[in-house]
Amino acid sequence: MKKHESPYKCHIFVCVKSRDDGRKSCKNNASSELRSTLKSEIKTRGWxxxxxxxxxxxxxxxxxxxxxxxxxxxxxxxxxxxxxxxDILQTVEGFLGSDE
Ligand code: FES
Structure with a gap:
């Protein structure tokens, strides 16, 4: 095993779990579109x-x-x-200048 320090200030995890048994899941509420929009915006902002x-x-x-x-x-x-x-991007932006 190798141990590394992450180069990222933050990881934005978007749940895309899908279920077909009637139970609520994030993907059934358009989380994939949410994920792709966030990804695109992060790229556009150079982050x-x-x-x-x-x-x-x-x-x-x-x-x-x-x-x-x-x-x-x-x-x-x-x-x-x-x-x-x-609002999510504004929150992320607040973390980019910190070393937390
Ligand atoms: S938290 Fe997204 S399906 Fe459980």
Whole structure:
């Protein structure tokens, strides 16, 4: 095993878990579109080297989905829609200048 320090100030995990058994899941509420929009906006802003958008499976809070979590800052956004993307990006921007 090799151990490395992450080059990213934050990882933005977007749950894209899908279910077809009737239980609520983030993907069933358009989280894939949310993920691709965040990814595109991060690229447009030139933040690709410091902020990483990642697909995640279930984050354990399905009923509150779609869910987006930011680490290592431990921020959890729930019931996220595309209209929330500017607020999420503003939050991320606040982390880019810090060493947290
Ligand atoms: S399906 Fe997204 S948190 Fe569980």
């Amino acid at each position: 690709k080297k410091v902020a990483r958008v990642c697909e995640s499976s279930c984050l354990g809070v399905c009923e509150a989905g779609p869910n987006v979590m930011i680490y290592p800052q431990r921020i959890w956004f729930s019931e996220v829609t595309l209209e929330d993307v500017p």
